[in-house]
Amino acid sequence: MLERYFLRPATVDRIRANFAGAYIEHYVGWLRAQGYADRNVFRRVPILCQFGEFASTRGAIDGQTALDHVEAFAQHWVAIHGKSCRSDAARAKVAHDARNPVRQMLELALHGSVGRHRQRKPFPFEAEAPGFAGYLRDERGLKADTVERHAFYLNGLSAFLDSAGAASLASVSPPLLAAFLVERCVGLARTSRRDLCGTLRIFLRYCHRERLVERDLSAVVEVPRVHRLANVPRGITWEEVRDMLSCVDRRCALGRRDYAMLLLLVTYGLRGIEVAQLTLEDIDWQHERLNVPQRKAGHWSAYPLASVVGEAIIDYLKNGRPQTTDRHVFFRSMAPWRPITSAAVSSAAVRYLQRAGVRVHRAGAHTLRHTCVQRLVDAQFSLKTIGDYVGHRSAQSTKIYTKVDVAALREVAMGNGEVL
Template sequence: MDGATGAASTSGVSPAAGSTGAAVSVSRQNWQNALSTALRVRHYALRTENTYRQWVRQLLDFHADVPLADLGEAHVQRFLEHLAVGRNVAASTQNQSFSAILFFFTHVLGRDLGELHDTVRAKRGRKMPVVMDRSEVRRVLQVTEGTSGLMLRLMYGAGLRLMECVRLRVTDVDLARGLIAVRAGKGDKDRSVPIPVALSETLGEHLKRLRGLHEVDRINSLPGVYLPHALETKYPNAGIEFAWQWFFPTKNLQNDPRSGLRRRHHLHKNTLSVAIKQAARFARIEKSISCHTLRHSYATHLVEDGVDLRSIQELLGHKSIETTMIYTHVAKAASRRVHSPLDRMDDD
């Protein structure tokens, strides 16, 4: 049974030994609850939980006629190859699906899935990022205002990823030192980035408004904001402290999807995605841009300003310098002034 723990039948399998609580049979009827439990006891983010659930559901739907107890390495390999060949997904998408399925097999089904070395892999092509020049960035930012405008300026001015920006807390923004602490960025790495001087005053005013909102929330005895499990366990009252409040909170309260508590959350990422699309349209930018385009533009403009690659790598939080080097190619392509032969036809 591919190393499954305990007895199994065609209707279900026992969970991995690392699962908490009494052992229950995992079946096509209860696998979602089993997966959620395994992810939550390991303190995975809600977005990761939702993503993993979607991939496991796709795997099970792809092999709808296969009992869960019989699902094995060959079935996973066929599904991953279907993603690469049939759906032509990007390499990062196929890797994400593999991570989700590997977790499901290891921590929910209690089976060793193997490395799947013979699986057809999606092609990992190197694409040049979409970058706005400085005048385009200026035009986009000129037509944005309010909290969304401040967040877009911060993403460009500090090179933040979208979720890094929306997940900022008050304690992360140190105006006195002029630094932003980016916690648990991509790859679960922390880093510090300088606050743009041009935003210091605006951020200070924003902070004052946050303090007023926090005072109202305390008067109304609202539940504290969401905290990672380890923090909540170590500091039970931290959720009501000002330092841990979201830097970009929602105006309205929302139900926490895990605890059910009605509390204040950070702005949804879609708010920013919609804002930059609208700004690009108003600014008549003839490029397909997203929030990540601001980060690409930040990095490219640093290269153009002569900032060394190692410094840019640290500011962006890249694991490899090769990832950062793509921006040198973008900058060189923009600065190259090669005359087309067509432009010289009249000279002959």
């Protein structure tokens, strides 16, 4: 594989003679298989060779022991190549550019894959409340994403207690909790404040139940009231949808992928995570049906596959999707070839909404989901039908779209204000 990039035999021999030579050659093959450009190989191999020499002089004998020297090598690299950097951010980028290929090479050598064997961060308060994560998953039945959101809020609490000098959960008091909420809630949306307080209440109630603290402090945390019908749905008009779709350049692989994803969002009202998790098995071409398994409400849905959506997916599968054994439908447009994430789906929606000049509060994948629901409401479908179509667990989730007749309110606002 090295001969494909380096024509001089002496160069190939020098790389293979390096302490990390076998690892480097394996890594170069992985880069090519993942679709990395040749310039990435030419830029990374010299870094890896210097790391091999650096780790060898420090006593590394294999890939496992070489892991201990990655951070030291990154700092060594910055000392040499970061002299002209004028900011900490620039120096951090230089360190990342040296650290990232080394870590990828060692992960590939030790585990056979990249990006799936990073050390898991411990769950907040795992030492004092070791069963809380399991309680969220098993007793409350929360999905992994929701458990991670609880962990995010508790990480903030853990950092605050450390800064306040609180040695353990037993030292948590109402004044400490009040100070944490005052500091943490600054700049948060109402729903985020509600979720933060809800997480604290669940955690404090669990700690008291398990006798980790003497007093149940959950009642001290008051959850702010958030009215379900307080906000207007953030949908857009169908004309704006057409303007957004017309901004997609379907001549390239990225455009073909994004066009298919946008159609799925606005046609079926799917969530971003549901688009990201679609697999080839979920598309039943023979019966012209689209299956959406493992929805938020714990069920699955089946839709007739609209011809325009099917054609867009076929165009992407034939002319845009990378050659891979992974069964997900949508992939990153740049190497390494990995399934797209829900955040990337939402980012694509934001990008094309901005290109079309569509202004909407909190633009994202849910903007198109709301647009789909609002269109069904305008077509006078029943709430039950609409809720089933978009995968709502409760009819209360659908009622928000019936509270305002935006068109009628617009006529009133533009009129003379007289009541007949």
